[in-house]
Amino acid sequence: MTTFNLPDLGEGLAEAEIVRWHVSAGDIVKVDQPMVAVETAKAVVEVPSPYSGRIKALHGKPGDVVATGAPLVDFDVQAGGAGASPPATRVATPHKPAPQKAEPQAANDSGTVVGSMPTSDEELIETAVAGSDIASPRERVRAAPAVRALAKRLGVDLATLRGTGRGGLITVDDVMNTSGPTFAYGAATVTALKAAPASARSGPSSAPPSGEPEKLRGLRRAMAQSMSLARDNVMNCTLFDDADLHDWRKGEDFTIRLLRAIGVAAAAEPVLNAWYDGENQTRRPMARVDVAMAVDTPDGLLVPVVRDVGKRSIAELRADVDRLKRGARDRTVAPEDLRDFTFMLSNFGMIAGRYATPVVVPPAVAILGAGKLSHDVVAVMGGIEAHLRMPLSLTFDHRCVTGGEAARFLAALIRDLERGS
Amino acid sequence: MAKVTMIEAINCAHAWEMAHDPTVVVLGEDIGINGGVFRATAGLQEKFGVDRVQDTPLAEGMIAGMSIGMANQGLRPIAEIQFMGFIYPAMDQIANHMARMRHRTRGRITCPIVVRMPHGGGIHAPEHHSESLEAMLAHHPGLRVVCPSSPARAYGLLLASIREPDPVIFLEPVRLYRLVRQEVADDGQALPLDMCFRLREGSDVTLVTWGAMTFEVMRAAEQLQSDGVSCEVIDLATLSPIDHDTILESVAKTGRLVIVHEAPRNCGIGAEIAATVAEHGLYDLQAPIKRVTGYDTIMPLFRLEYDYIPSVARIMDAVRETLAD
Numbered sequence: 231m232t233t234f235n236l237p238d239l240g241e242g243l244a245e246a247e248i249v250r251w252h253v254s255a256g257d258i259v260k261v262d263q264p265m266v267a268v269e270t271a272k273a274v275v276e277v278p279s280p281y282s283g284r285i286k287a288l289h290g291k292p293g294d295v296v297a298t299g300a301p302l303v304d305f306d307v308q309a310g311g312a313g314a315s316p317p318a319t320r321v322a323t324p325h326k327p328a329p330q331k332a333e334p335q336a337a338n339d340s341g342t343v344v345g346s347m348p349t350s351d352e353e354l355i356e357t358a359v360a361g362s363d364i365a366s367p368r369e370r371v372r373a374a375p376a377v378r379a380l381a382k383r384l385g386v387d388l389a390t391l392r393g394t395g396r397g398g399l400i401t402v403d404d405v406m407n408t409s410g411p412t413f414a415y416g417a418a419t420v421t422a423l424k425a426a427p428a429s430a431r432s433g434p435s436s437a438p439p440s441g442e443p444e445k446l447r448g449l450r451r452a453m454a455q456s457m458s459l460a461r462d463n464v465m466n467c468t469l470f471d472d473a474d475l476h477d478w479r480k481g482e483d484f485t486i487r488l489l490r491a492i493g494v495a496a497a498a499e500p501v502l503n504a505w506y507d508g509e510n511q512t513r514r515p516m517a518r519v520d521v522a523m524a525v526d527t528p529d530g531l532l533v534p535v536v537r538d539v540g541k542r543s544i545a546e547l548r549a550d551v552d553r554l555k556r557g558a559r560d561r562t563v564a565p566e567d568l569r570d571f572t573f574m575l576s577n578f579g580m581i582a583g584r585y586a587t588p589v590v591v592p593p594a595v596a597i598l599g600a601g602k603l604s605h606d607v608v609a610v611m612g613g614i615e616a617h618l619r620m621p622l623s624l625t626f627d628h629r630c631v632t633g634g635e636a637a638r639f640l641a642a643l644i645r646d647l648e649r650g651s
Numbered sequence: 652m653a654k655v656t657m658i659e660a661i662n663c664a665h666a667w668e669m670a671h672d673p674t675v676v677v678l679g680e681d682i683g684i685n686g687g688v689f690r691a692t693a694g695l696q697e698k699f700g701v702d703r704v705q706d707t708p709l710a711e712g713m714i715a716g717m718s719i720g721m722a723n724q725g726l727r728p729i730a731e732i733q734f735m736g737f738i739y740p741a742m743d744q745i746a747n748h749m750a751r752m753r754h755r756t757r758g759r760i761t762c763p764i765v766v767r768m769p770h771g772g773g774i775h776a777p778e779h780h781s782e783s784l785e786a787m788l789a790h791h792p793g794l795r796v797v798c799p800s801s802p803a804r805a806y807g808l809l810l811a812s813i814r815e816p817d818p819v820i821f822l823e824p825v826r827l828y829r830l831v832r833q834e835v836a837d838d839g840q841a842l843p844l845d846m847c848f849r850l851r852e853g854s855d856v857t858l859v860t861w862g863a864m865t866f867e868v869m870r871a872a873e874q875l876q877s878d879g880v881s882c883e884v885i886d887l888a889t890l891s892p893i894d895h896d897t898i899l900e901s902v903a904k905t906g907r908l909v910i911v912h913e914a915p916r917n918c919g920i921g922a923e924i925a926a927t928v929a930e931h932g933l934y935d936l937q938a939p940i941k942r943v944t945g946y947d948t949i950m951p952l953f954r955l956e957y958d959y960i961p962s963v964a965r966i967m968d969a970v971r972e973t974l975a976d
Binding site for chain 2: 339341342343344345346347348349350351352353354355356357358359360361362370372373374375378399
């Protein structure tokens with residue numbers, strides 16, 4: 231026989247009054263089945279059965295006051311076939327414990343005056359380290375969420391980028407400049423050329439012709455490939471005009487003035503500073519003007535890129551151009567300096583030639599050719615004068631640029647170029 | 652000390668400090684003769700006498716006010732609020748006097764008080780007995796809010812709290828009182844306040860939690876480990892002031908953050924952590940911060956209690972979502 235004593239139903243309440251019994255002696259009851267309603271100083275409370283079994287005896291009748299801890303019900307837990315229902319056992323991490331059970335008033339302390347206290351003898355084994363002892367340097371990519379989202383959308387792996395922002399932070403520009411088809415004029419061969427000794431390079435123009443067929447290599451082969459690509463894909467259309475440099479003072483820097491004028495023209499007509507994906511007929515106007523400058527070398531054409539010509543000072547541009555030219559000539563130019571231009575400039579006039587039909591290299595959509603300067607006879611108001619003039623040839627990809635856009639670009643370029651300084 | 656439950660560890664910390672510091676006194680409802688409704692103070696009155704272990708009337712405002720008076724006169728009171736829902740009558744004394752006495756007197760008078768109380772649900776208690784009000788307390792300058800998650804931390808952090816010269820609200824996760832046992836040395840060694848505890852080292856996602864939720868979080872971390880997800884688990888331990896450095900360093904390492912708390916979401920401490928990581932760790936985040944919390948409603952009665960308390964499944968879902976971003 232098991233005796234169930236009246237549990238403490240409130241917070242330290244000493245007694246309760248029986249209101250009514252729901253069961254009688256001899257009944258078979260299940261765990262949680264309401265047995266008796268008792269009234270405490272606080273409320274009327276239903277007392278559920280803690281066991282499954284047969285009730286042997288009830289202690290007290292309605293109206294009786296029972297002291298907390300005094301016998302309430304005697305059970306025969308063997309009867310009913312259910313056996314004793316153990317108190318709800320709980321594991322270290324309570325998941326969904328069984329509904330509340332009135333714990334049998336055992337000799338040991340239940341640990342609470344309300345509800346039921348989850349209890350176990352399970353031992354907690356843990357290693358708790360106070361504070362932080364992370365000594366390893368940050369290896370993670372640092373980028374704003376918007377940049378991460380952009381990179382994800384464009385399929386750019388941020389881990390491959392070198393951030394140009396504060397503290398190596400990867401910026402929107404870093405992602406934009408990397409996304410899409412990375413291209414470089416001859417860049418693929420730069421590493422090979424750097425490794426090759428000077429004597430192994432395709433000979434300079436001074437070498438006597440061998441009369442033998444020569445496999446194109448290096449820069450020359452790259453040129454052949456990109457020109458074929460351009461021929462097959464680009465609809466080249468060229469505009470010619472002259473810039474009158476009569477207002478220039480002595481010592482103006484032609485290359486820098488050209489770069490600056492391209493920046494101004496790109497601001498006026500941004501569609502010429504863009505990439506065009508002919509396959510998907512997608513045009514991407516670029517925020518930054520990165521001009522690839524053709525540099526003639528004994529090995530062939532090398533096209534290093536001057537970045538952001540629209541925003542940088544003359545001195546900065548000059549330093550960059552010198553660095554790139556030097557790098558192109560002695561083959562130390564870095565691959566990243568040969569990649570991802572948005573516009574091209576050919577200064578062929580330094581050697582000879584007034585006009586040309588330069589070829590657009592996709593995905594860029596325009597190229598400017600600057601011809602040989604000459605003093606031309608110019609008709610001016612009230613007579614004729616000799617002015618220094620620069621012949622200009624602007625080739626654009628007519629698939630995505632209109633003649634009007636190209637002409638407006640050229641007009642803006644000439645306007646800036648003709649300024650006194 | 653042998654392997655003890657959290658409630659035994661709390662009892663031991665009281666006894667140790669009372670034996671070693673005669674200014675420590677204990678007061679509260681049913682804490683003396685009865686030994687406290689959860690037995691946190693069992694045996695203390697017998698051992699240290701009625702002068703140092705005082706039963707009070709059912710008047711929380713008075714308990715807090717009396718503690719302030721005692722503290723101002725050189726004692727170190729440990730006051731028990733029987734259940735967290737009963738703290739509201741004491742809030743006037745706590746917020747308007749206890750938390751600002753040092754400030755008001757320009758440091759002349761301090762309040763070395765610990766106000767202990769059970770925290771959270773999970774024991775099938777009636778209304779007002781299962782609250783998680785830590786955000787309200789943490790919002791008050793001048794209060795330190797501490798919440799241990801194991802017997803060892805309950806012992807060490809309670810000792811540190813008693814020794815603090817300023818008031819500490821000490822929240823005891825009621826669900827953990829007797830849930831597990833842990834080997835704790837009863838040597839009077841305090842643990843550092845104002846510091847997180849890293850319970851598990853990981854590299855894919857940082858899980859920040861405190862109190863009883865550490866158990867669900869640790870279990871979620873274990874299950875995720877078998878799926879190949881490496882979780883770092885940080886027990887906040889001191890809820891105010893928050894040890895943001897440890898969290899930020901962990902987020903810099905993992906790039907992902909999930910905050911788990913039992914309290915309602917709205918204006919919870921999870922929001923404060925998320926905001927700080929957004930301010931100082933934004934560039935390290937690889938996915939939006941997630942919060943797994945109780946709902947913005949009254950803590951339900953016991954049959955729905957575990958639908959309210961964040962479950963292992965909810966925590967695992969949040970971690971998987973943050974990894975998918």
